[in-house]
Amino acid sequence: MTNELKNRIIALSPDERALILYKLRGTLERTDDKTVSENSKRLVAYIRPTEQFDMSRYKSYLKERLPEYMIPSAxxxxxxxxxxxxxxxDRNRLIGLNVGAQVKNDLxxxxxxIEEQLVKIWEEVLNFAPISTEDNFFExxxxxxxSIQIISKARKMGIVLQPNQLFENQTIAELSLFAVTENPEPILHDKKVMGPVPLTPIQHWFFENHTIAPHFWNQIVRISNIPGITYDxxxxxxNTIISRHAALSLSFVQTYEKWTAKILRAPKNNYCHYVDLSSERAAEEQQRRIDEVLATDQQNCRLEKGELFRAYYFECGDTQPNCVYLIAHHLIVDMISWNIIFSDFSNALQLLEQGQQIIFRQQTASIKTWGEHLTTLSNSDVFEKEIAYWKLQHYESNSLPRDFEISKEVFEESSCxxxxxxxxxxxxGLLLNQANEAYNTKVDDLLISALLKTICEWANLxxxxxxxxxxxxxxxxxxxDVSDTVGWLTSFFPITLNYEAGDNEDLLIKSVxxxxxTVPNGxxxxxxxxxxxxxxxxKSLLKQEPEVIFNYLGNKIENHNKSSEQYEQLWEGTRYPSSERNHKLEINVFSVNNILNIHWSxxxxxxxxxxxxxxAQQFIGNLKNILLHCSTKEIRAYTPSDFPESGLNQEDLDNLLENF
Known part of the structure; x- marks a missing residue:
């Protein structure tokens, strides 16, 4: 142990030293509790009490000083x-003790x-039950x-949560303490928002990198299994959803090489189109016609006219069920936006089926308010301090191997x-649950660890x-609060990752x-x-154009209820063939019904x-090795970010752990 580290420990108060000792003597044991997952690991505390020991004071003491994941389950x-x-x-003897008095956190x-409502929301979003009020959301x-879906659903039930509260209070028991209840008057749609709107950073990025056919860069969703479907x-x-979300009425105009955005008054009839295919008797011919209609629609779209969100209703007669397609330019939606639209769509259909008027609760901040807020923040001292960090996220062009030598650096979508x-x-299941307990990681920490090893070993970097x-x-x-706000709000940024772990998964995970x-403010x-x-x-200092882009899109749980509508995102034919692409590889990762999908573009x-x-196979192999390492790790490993106020680096922390 270094003298510096000894001095840090000596400087701690007796209570703080005892607390660190408790943390380091915490032992993981397997339990039979299958509420979370098979053979899940939990933190267990063994205490030799004094006569003055008070269990309730002990629990309060821990909750005041420890993050949720460090509080023992037994x-x-x-x-x-x-x-x-x-x-x-002696951990083996400790676990084998025939203990007497025990306090265990059962379900x-x-x-x-409020806790009852939050449990229902969590069970609906996570798609399993029962959930304990002391279960950690990320575990x-x-x-x-x-988490955004939970905040949005809670708001619709009159429970107001701030965006970061679920990250800071990761159990229902704690989250409920900070929830604010409200009973707003239901309204048909949000207050009308019109006029100029500041571009978001990701919209600026789009126009900077897409000068050829910027109107043709869409996302398409097919909706099926709609009960009692009619064009009306x-x-x-x-039309009701468009009236509710201002971003769906956005238009974009280019003047002197500068793009601006404006919310137009929503027309009443131009967003939903009826196409009769009932005269076509073959399903294949109907699908060919559908593809033609969608392609023509995208080619004829004009950003300055608005109407960037459209619906097509196809009357298919007796050949197949009638179907609905939604088209949205990426400039006005992101993945969270689609989840909001799907929820609104399902709720609206249910109300109409019951013969009721479509009514929504009060809307969250509009895309206009959000854009103005970001513009104000961009000139604050908070971000001026980040410049030094972002300058260090440098990249080297042509650092990746190639199969074909080609001089150009901008490619067309048709070549992808x-x-x-x-x-x-x-x-x-391991990736989404147990594996993250070993190092207190999030899913994308492990995914990026596997990707870093894959790319650096392939390119010898x-x-x-x-x-x-x-x-x-x-x-x-x-x-x-933008939990229920539609718009393209995604953030994009470069990060230079160092790789020196080799085959040491422990070092790799901790390092990544x-x-x-260290990424400031997310x-x-x-x-x-x-x-x-x-x-x-x-702008001149921050010009990084990474060769590889990674996006973890989260866990998508599809609805298998045969009486409910199904939403399927389509990928082919949604971008203009000559549209520009500046990166060489793009990896999109998401799970659907507990199957991880990795798309390499x-x-x-x-x-x-x-x-x-x-x-792709090397990435899978590296990820499996990481999951195996994490799932067989007996004792939770800590990193400096678990003790942000300690000032310890990884070496000092490891030395401290070793001495205990």
């Missing part, structure tokens, strides 16, 4: 702590109406995208192909610059976790400084399919 009171000859705790039921399959029903539903790989249900996409809706400094933890500042700040130097002018196939 407490054993014992007469003596067994030790080895060298004075260290904790709701103690209030039972939750992620940042699902769809027409009413779509997709390679799909998967992780089975059991392995996906000690580091590389990765482009990351994040939600962009949550940060400590953001006071606006800490490097990701990365939202990069776009604000590069595109919104009044300081012109920022690559340029065929640079890579053969077998090259990308090898990369």
């Amino acid at each position: 407490v054993h009171l014992i007469d003596e702590i067994p030790t080895l000859p060298n004075g260290k705790v 904790k039921k709701p103690q209030s109406e 039972i399959g939750g992620d940042s995208i699902l 029903t769809i027409h009413t539903t779509v 192909a997709m390679y799909h790989s998967f992780l089975n249900k059991e392995e996906t 000690p580091r590389f610059c990765l482009g990351l996409e994040r939600l962009g809706r949550t940060a400590d400094f953001i006071s606006l 976790k800490e490097q990701l933890h 990365g939202i500042g990069y776009g604000l400084l590069r595109y919104l700040s009044n300081n012109k130097q920022h 690559y340029c065929t002018e640079l890579y053969k399919e077998e090259t990308v196939s090898r990369l």
Whole structure:
């Protein structure tokens, strides 16, 4: 132990030293509790109590000083702590003790109406039950995208939560203490928002990188299994949703090479189109006609006219069920937006089926308010301090190997192909749940660890610059509630990751976790400084264009209720063939019903399919090794970000752990 580390420990108060000792002597044991997952690991405390020991005071003490994941799920009171000859705790004997007094956190039921409502919401979003009020959201399959869904659903039930509260209070028992209830008057739609709207950073990025056919860069969703489907029903539903969300009425105009946005007054009839295909008797011919209609629609779209969100109702006669397609330009929606639209669509259809008027609760902040808020923040001292960090996220062009030598650096969408790989249900379950307990990680920490190893070993690089996409809706400094706001709010930023772990999964995970933890304010500042700040130097300093882009889209749970509508996102034919692409590889990862999907998009002018196939398989192999390592790790490992106020680096922390 270094003298510096000894001095830090000596400087701690007796209570703080005792607390660290407790943390380090915590032991993980397997339980039979299958509420979370098979063979899940839980933190257990063994205490040799004094006569003055008070269990309730002990619990309060821990809750005041420890994050939720460090609070033990079971407490054993014992007469003596067994030790080895060298004075260290004998963990094997400790676990094998026939303990007497015990306090165990079994399934904790709701103690209030708010807790009952939150349990129902969690069970609906996470798609399993029962959930305890003391279950940790991120240890039972939750992620940042699902957290937005929970905040949105809670708001619709009159429970107001701030965007970051679920990250800071990760159990229902704690979250309920900060929830504010409200009973707003239901309204048909939000207050009308019209006129100029500031571009978000990601919209600036789009126009900077897409000059050829910027109107043709869409997302398409097919809706099926709609009960009692009629054109009038769809027409009413779509127009009501458009009236509710201002972003769906956005238009974009280019003047002197500068793009501006404006919300137009929503027309009543131009958003929902009726197409009669009943004269076509073959399903294949009907699908061909559908594809033609969708292609023509996208080609004829004009950004300045608005109408960037449209619906098509196809009358298919007796050949097949009638179907509905939604088209939205990516400029006005992101993945969270689609989840909001799906929820509104389903609720509206249910109300119409019951003969009721479509009524929604009060809307969250509008896209106009959000844009103005970001513009104000972009010139604040908070982000000026980030410049030094973002300048260090440098990249080296042409650092990746190529199968074909080609001089150009901008490619066309028509030259891109997709390679799909998967992780089975059991392995996906490990990734979403137990594996993250070993190092207190999030899912994307482990995914990026596997990707870093894959890319650096393939390219023989000690580091590389990765482009990351994040939600962009949550940060400590953001006071606006945009949990139910439609728009393209995604944040995009570069991060240079160092790789020196080799085959050491322990070092790899710790290193990546800490490097990701250093990203200031979730990365939202990069776009604000590069595109919104009044300081012109920022734009010249921040010009990184990473060769690889990674996006974790979270856990999507499809609805298998045969009486409910189904939503399916389509990928082919949604972008203009000559549209520009500046990166060489794009990896989109998401899970559907506990099957991890990894989509590798690559340029065929640079890579053969077998090259990308090898990369994809290597990534899967590295990820499996990480999952195996995490699932067999007996004791939770800590990193400096787990003790943000300690000032310890990883070496000091490891030395401290070793001495205990």
